Amino acid sequence: MASEEDRFDIVGIGASTVDVLSRVDHLPAMDEVMQAREMVLQGGGPVSTALVTAARLGARTAMLDAIGDDWRGDQVRAGFHAEGVETRHLRIRPGATTATSCILVEATRGARSIVYAPGDAAELRPEEVPLEVIRRARSLHLNGRHLAACAAAIPVARSAGALISFDGGAGRHRPELAPLLEQVDLCVVAADFARRHTGLEDPHAAAEALLARGARIAVVTLGEAGSVAHSRAGEAFHQPAFRFPHTVDTTGCGDSYHGALLFALLRGEPLRQATALASAVAGLNSQRLGGRAGLPTMAEAAALLASADGRQPTTSANTGK
Template sequence: MFDIIGLGCSAVDYLGIVPHMPEIDTKMPIEDFTRQGGGVTATAMVAAARLGAKAAFIGAVGDDDLGDFTVRELEREGVDTSHVVRVPDASSQFSFIMVDKATGKRTILWTRSDILPLDPAALDRDFITSCKVLHIDRHEVPAAIQAAKWVHESDGIVAMDAGTYAPDVDDLLPLVDVLIASHAFATDFTGDPDPAGSARALLHDRRIAGVTCGDKGSWFATSAGDEFHVPAIVPPDPPGVVDTTGAGDVFHGAFSFGLAKGWAPRRCARFASAVASLKCTQLGGRAGIPTYSQAHHLLASASPDQ
């Protein structure tokens, strides 16, 4: 039995801190550099596992060195990879990420993998229905649709990290119980740039809908009629915000951790905010992900309006 199974995107991230974002036809030194596992759902599962959940990842990677690294890093974090598909003669996805030293904000340059989408017919129903929460992103839509139907039949929860809207997700969205969208997705899909309003518009008959807005916090609406805003929690200073890469992925992983625990939406959101905050204190999407006790300590010390 898994607490959370993630189905979606994985990548390898090459990250460097730069003094400022470069202009065209200039050179500058990299002040710090790292290679880490990345990808929306893969990183969310690492967050869930580090917090103490029993987590698994389903996705496709190439049979190349980057694919080896992807699987090895997931396994090192305790994430089950038994249903990761290795695609012969395919290249795994990777990214180059420049992080601005002054703000911790980043620019991502990424490659589109030549791996074909996961075949829904290749999914293992018994494995997928062994989870409390199925965590998906906007990748692998046909496979996610099949997996979501199975999870509903077994009374599980389907949670989605909705980062960028495109019409190909329209058939998937009705199967999502907990939809947490980026501000860009929410605005594009609902036409309402106000995060509170777009959270209400996204709710429909879901359990929970939310809109994340980075350092402005997140807005939620629930089927119980509750609407609330959760401010971003300021990370400890020093070191403060070093890098925001992966903060959203980690927020979603921590929120799904709370769902698997049976927590109320407000508790899930506030906990996820603390976990994402601590992630930002180190370079890369995964290095700064805290343990449960570290996140709890930050929550205990944060002011009530955070």
């Protein structure tokens, strides 16, 4: 039986990782040994980072995942606890290892190379999903990890009137995700994912195709070129990215964009204002090494939005970027 403590703005189902990030002068050649300018260890994962983003902005969030009982799993939970993300519903697999990523970030350009070890904590099973927690959540956030668990959670969230949100990152498209995407309300995908899923190069056309396949709001993120957003209400516009003198690291920027967008929409913000906040949050996040170190508070994001130099007005779809 769920308690009052189990009422959340966002419940996420996805993978929780430990990221080991090194900022280097250049990506190393074969057999080269180099000293890092900076090295950090942080929690990571697309859904996880979106939840941390929303929590830092002020949302109540909870993570559903299966992780190991190793030191990495301890690190994952500690990172969530520090940000106020609820971990009581995480499943801990005895003897299993938790997913880890090693990320090299080139200091001059922010370009990255990533090596990923998925760990061996088995998939979250449908019977492990706390359905009463899903039923009481305002939104359910997914990226296609733990597909069977997602399939169990979606009908419960739908019947309760929750907003169902999907994050499709670059390089993460899989054909078996198609049925899931037909059931989401908010679909935010990278340009690479949009092309592979819809077969369309133009991001505006791809966003319209996502609406036709079931989404109420479709956003295609374009990296430093910003994002495009379309809705069934007839909105269609381009949101420029916020510009900074130097980008330190883009790890987690797409995830933080999605977390901030979902937070703003749940607050009742219009789509244009929500994408502006999401863009501001992602931009601020790029100023620190790692996917979470640069995540702003609501006050910090609002200050950027209000600053004369920080204003990035949206442009309509028919005028281009």
